[in-house]
Amino acid sequence: MKQKLVIGTRGSKLALWQANHIAACLRDKYPGVEIELKNMVTTGDRILDVPLAKIGGKGLFTKELEVAMLSREIDLAVHSLKDMPTELPDGLVLAAVTDRVDPGDALISPAYKTLANLPQQARVGTSSLRRKAQLLNARPDLTIVDLRGNLDTRLKKLNTEKLDAIMLAVAGLRRLGWDEHITQIVPQNICLPAVGQGALAIEARAEDIETLAMLAFLNHEPTCQATLAERTFLAEVEGGCQIPIGVYGRVIEGLLSVNAVILSPDGKEVARDNIAGNPDAAAELGRTLAERMLANGGREILARLYEV
Template sequence: MKKLIIATRGSKLALWQSEFVKAELEKAHPGLEVELSVMMTKGDKILDVALAKIGGKGLFTKELEEAMLRGEAHIAVHSLKDVPMAFPEGLKLGVITKREDVRDAMLSEKYASLEALPLGAVVGTTSLRRRMQLLKLRPDFVIKNLRGNVNTRIRKLKEGEFDAIILASAGINRLGLSAEVNYFTPISKEVMIPASGQAALGIEIVCDAEVERLVSVLNDEDAIIETRVERDFVTILEGGCQVPIGVNAELCGDALHVKAILGLPDGSEMLSEAITTTRAEYASVGKALAQKVIDRGAKALLERAEQIALNEIF
């Protein structure tokens, strides 16, 4: 194969991610030409409605997948946290890259931390997972939806629509935007458990042995293990973007630490679990942890959470 085509969204972060993969592939395979095919997804077009109400994560991948299935592209580069658990026939998850900082972060023009925010502070996020954990910490917060690409969200903060906004640290770091605001403060995982797959890139590929061989050089073993645990947990719970689920697996040498949280979007009811095991046991850990919360009533709680997300204003 002499030419590989990447289907990508047109946001600055999506383009950074695709350009990064392009450069890495061209470096690993001298003589290989890598081209970007930029397209707009439904998730990029509908910016005034919460994701939970219009279909969740697949809104950012469907058009890219359709282009791949038509033979117009070979791979698509996604933030792994935005990648659905199931794939259309003919496509699969081919690569999981080394993770950036997995933490969420608070951005603000006036306040240095969540604790420093005033009573009734307006905080921007569209993530039900973040909403739940913010309101658990500070029930006084007023949570407002925040859609658009990273630069748009920062602009809205700077224009005074919010006292603070919550974004993934990884995206800010990749785009070098931390200096765009007065305060960029990563949030401890003890306070806010990240999303499944956060800070890793997931490369979706057509089911083709040569394409898989070319991109496999970008796989990271630790990221594959950690995100497998996280995605198994979410898959067993049948949880998508419409429900608040946080899960993070972290390898420390041979030890594997996993924390998870789920509940209602307003933070009024939650279940949390943690488990420590070994690297060798990773293939069963996500499922085992999911079963623990299922035994405590997780399925019914998530059904209620989904109804709230679909029927209430957010």
């Protein structure tokens, strides 16, 4: 067993909470092991004046951490699973996926409280093309305003940008103890979450057997199965944060059910479907659902999106 582990993390309040949470779990499990945090800045942290969908590429919030792992500066990295590309660099693996916090999306609107109560042409801030498309599908009249920055920055912009509402992940708000800001958890029939939303991912080197063994206790198998189906679905449709896709899997009473949606950016075109089956066949379920949805309208939606 190693006597020291170095955890790589981004420097935002939420990223530090997540890294410190994993560090605390490791210290409890291995009281004699030194746990050190190393803060790093990623591309996604540096570029804050451009919508995520226009930056392009994958791994905007993970690449620098992965380079540090491969160069052995750090032993592991803690990510929000939703930020992780479906394909990892050679030599790196998902060592654990933690038990999921609420995967939903929160509406924050002190004046109007709920999506239904927002006035016509209300200004809603979000940095997510997925949220934008699903909001416009439900409320075509809304004006969507791009909103970048860390959670605390985006909360401040609710006032400084004169927005009627903003949308953020429930999990991040809850982890930081900011539940009081949530005025509505948007129903999933209106807004399905991002792949892996609400779960933490622990990434490490594939050949680092000692570290992988030490991290194994952090893995929550039902969440791992559900998010494997989601990530396989995403890989099959070749989507990233720049494509409007929502997908959510969960294991209930031994059955894995997965709901998914593919949309055009304006929310006018939609393909929806669901599948259920054995959690041990999570990847196959995700793949089958993706193939079915692509064949039933999803491919045409994405083809037009790629043309833009």
